[in-house]
Amino acid sequence: MEPFLQARDIIPFPSGDNSSDTLIGNSHLNLTTLEHWNYALFTNQTLSNGSWCLLAWEPWIADFVMPNGTFVNATWCWSPVNGIGERAGVSIGFAVLFGIALVLTLVALNRHGRLYLPVTTRFYPIGRRWQWYWGIVVSATAVVSLFTAMDVDRYYLPELPLILTSFFWFLMQLGTMAQVWEAVRHWGSWMERQFIDPDPYALRDDDRRSRVEFYLPLLFYLFWWLNFFMIVPRNWTPIQHQRYSEQVVNEAIPTATDARFKAAGFLLFVCWCITVFSLRHSIKHYRPRNRGLINRFVGFIRMTPLRFKLLLPIALVVPAFQELVAWKFDYSPLNLEGDRAAIFAGGYAPALLIMYIQIVFGFINANEDKELKRQRIVRNQQLDQELGIVKKPSWWARVNGEVVVPGESMRDQLVRNVREVQGSSKPRNDAAPSPEDGVPMSPLSPSVPAMSPATSPPPPVYTGRSERIRQERAMQAAAEMLFQQNRDAEAERRRRAQDLMVDGPVPPPAAAAITSRTVPPPPPYPGAGGRDGSVAPSVDSRLSSQQPPQQIRSMLDV
Template sequence: MALLSAREALAFPGGDNSSDTIINDVHLNLTTLSHWNYTLYSNGSLSNGSWCLLAFRPYMPSYVLPNGTFLNVTWCWTPTKPIDVRGGVAVGYAVLFGIALVLTLVALNKHGRLHLPVEKRFYPIGRRWQWYWGSWVCATAMISLITSIDVDRYFLPELPVILSSFFWYLMQMGTVALVWEAVRHWGSWMERQFIDPDPFTLRDDDRRSKVEFYLPLLFYLFLWLNFFMIVPRNWEPVQHQRYPQQTLNDAAPTATDSRFKAGAFLLAVCWLITVYSLRHSIKYYCPRNRGIFNRITGFFRYTPLRFMLIIPLVAALVTYQVLVAFRFEYSPLKVGGLDAAIFAGGYTPSLLIVYIQAVFGFINPNEDLELQRQRRVRHQALDREMGIVYKPSWWRRVNGEVLDPNASMRDRLLRNVREVQGNKRPAPGTEIPANAADGAADVEMTPVSPALTSPRPPGPHSERYRGRSDRTRQQAAIDRVAGLPLAQREELMMDGPPPPSYTETLSTGPSPQVPGAARSISAQSSASTNQPPQQIRSMLDV
């Protein structure tokens, strides 16, 4: 803890004796105060360099012990003052940023939702980053503003001014990143619309693609350099603003050192990269203009209204940060600084940018839904060119092509049966067996029509085949058997008497009128038993 200046030190007032002093009608042991090196200062504090306590009513301690302990003490690092103008305005800004946070989350839910399959070239997180950074800006701004309430309420400046300044710089970084992501994603959205009709319109290895690959890396390089220039430092000298000389010696040089100046200019480079990214997207995805003046006119013509508003605002934000890096009296790091400059240049641009983003987030449609609409428009145009006319929506309902959501599984299976048979609806007076759907449900297949189990009508192979083709002869035999009733097919497959021998067939011969006559004659004749055995002459006799 830094000491107050010696020029503001006061002598202890006299008391009842040489070892007594009266401060605000309270008797304290002067010997104990001198032993522990306590000094009374003109601002009403009593300090020994390590401890500081308030020595005015109603915070005056009531007694001091010989070991230097005070009773009913109030330390100097206590918010004892009422809320000042800076604290009151900070409360209002904190409420506005809280509302903006809710709107940002609603917009994130709207634009971050997917309605199309994810494409490798366009990841969903790319469209969500601007809303992530918007949430970051609102959260850091609220922390900075809430801690700003105690900046002027503390008797001696301490931790609140450090927290307020720390999160203020984080809010500035988030705002610049928010605008960058909005501009970058707009270029990505333009590219997606450009290649959706023809994916091979743009090359993947040209100058355009390389610039779009390296620009984000370059932007975040300078943004993180700004972070490392500002955040990782010793913030304790910022709170050394307990009297004017200490402010000039410690706080002002720290708030305007070379690192703060370098960080401000790095933020300006990030702004220039954002503007170049916007110009790059307009050049490749919007109609081209010839000539310098036409290009300038086209740049402002094709820039979306949202960017016409937020890019100048972020430029004002960067300008203010450069200003406070050189002029400490306008900085939010100064206790009791110029409130109008702090809120107008430090918080208002970020607040307006977040609200503009939220308003356009509610106006603009989801990108997947918009892409689906563009595809429908293109398909309708192609159908008109080809002369394709689609039937109205009521046509399917009239013709029974719309499924009833309350229909049972049996009704759906019967509808499938009718479609297989070529009938979308049953003929008047036709009854469908009740067990047809049950059997189909058992095997999870369409039930077999009764017409398929009846005898088949004569086909092209119904008559006996007289040709030489074995395949056709086999098919004709199969067709004849398939066309027979089930009882006849079973009778054909039954085992019957053996065929007659070769000698009996040669001796008697079959009767052409009566089938099986040779078998009956050979059974009644005794010639086969009286004659000598047949001599086998060749393999044909076996």
């Protein structure tokens, strides 16, 4: 470690009781031991040998020094022994405001991140939440930077707190630009979602518009990460070397104003330009178009939402101030004695204003899913008005008995609907229709005989807990009632086919005996052909003449 002060800042040790004793702050220390370990007394009231630094005034001076160079009750130079200064007082106030913004951002995230519609692959829920995630990052990094700034004033010699407050300040700047970018990008996505909700095929997925929207986030975060790598991975130790003027000039200022910090500010400005271009792209494709250069500029200003009219100019201060401190060390947060007004007005105030603007509009704007549902209802009402459709009021169903009875099963609802089809709206106490009820199906068949319980008994009433079986039983009962006419027609067809099989001469007993042994059974009525196509003669033709003539009942008998 390099010495903290130059040789001309060294002062001689005060004389003590004898030649091997020195009196420093009412503490007698062994002068021989101090000289053996190369300790020197400096004008800033510190005792140091280049590796260790101790405070050398009351009440922080050591009580005793051992021959091996160990001090008893000593206080290091990097200790918070000073009171809260101007930087610390303002930092506490800003930290409280950022803490409140953090809580409100969480509320806004819950408000806008909740889903009320099914998720689609084209619009992921995380897209609308990113701006609030970055708001949480901004608030957290700002609080850490501001709380560590309090120790910058309290430490006697600058050390780790100065590095921490500067490090998290740069992270806060990155988070602020990402928050503004995500707000603008998501607004364009929200415009697209409203544009294609009435017609999903209104916009193509492979045109120039979609390609630009795909590459813009990649381009933004490319420059965003370049800014990160220009600032974060570096040697931060020279920043804390501000213990005397020569050290500040030779180490702190060259490090805080090097080419990497200058390039980082320019890269952040490129990110701001990409954000403005994204807003212009969204207005061009999802807002009414204007022709002419002047009209386009006026339309761009007029179509820009109020939130972005406030956010973008404030966000421009972020890269501008970062570039300023890379050239002027007097206004830099890395400067131990920097201008306090410039540091808080240009370094922390823009991020705080952006946070609260986002929060205010987050509470004003509704959830996107709810807004989309409202727009769908308005469109449906407009379509109903154009088609002349007038929906019945809510009391219409109650007056006409269409209210679902509490505790009514699916079977009871189907039975009630069947009675309404029959033309009887009189309520019944029983849950199922009696066999005497008729079911008129259409004007062509005004009445159909009731279904006989013997031929088609109703299914038993299910009393179990399975809702699926209960619904199946109810559907079965309704099907039996609604399609009773089809079952009667099927039974009539089977009866006629059976009559056709019975009509005609009865085969003789001999033929029946032969059939039971080896010969294949004869055809059921005369005239049927054998396997070789020949016509088998009648076994007893006289029986056919003795039978009464066949009565033709329908075309099926011919």
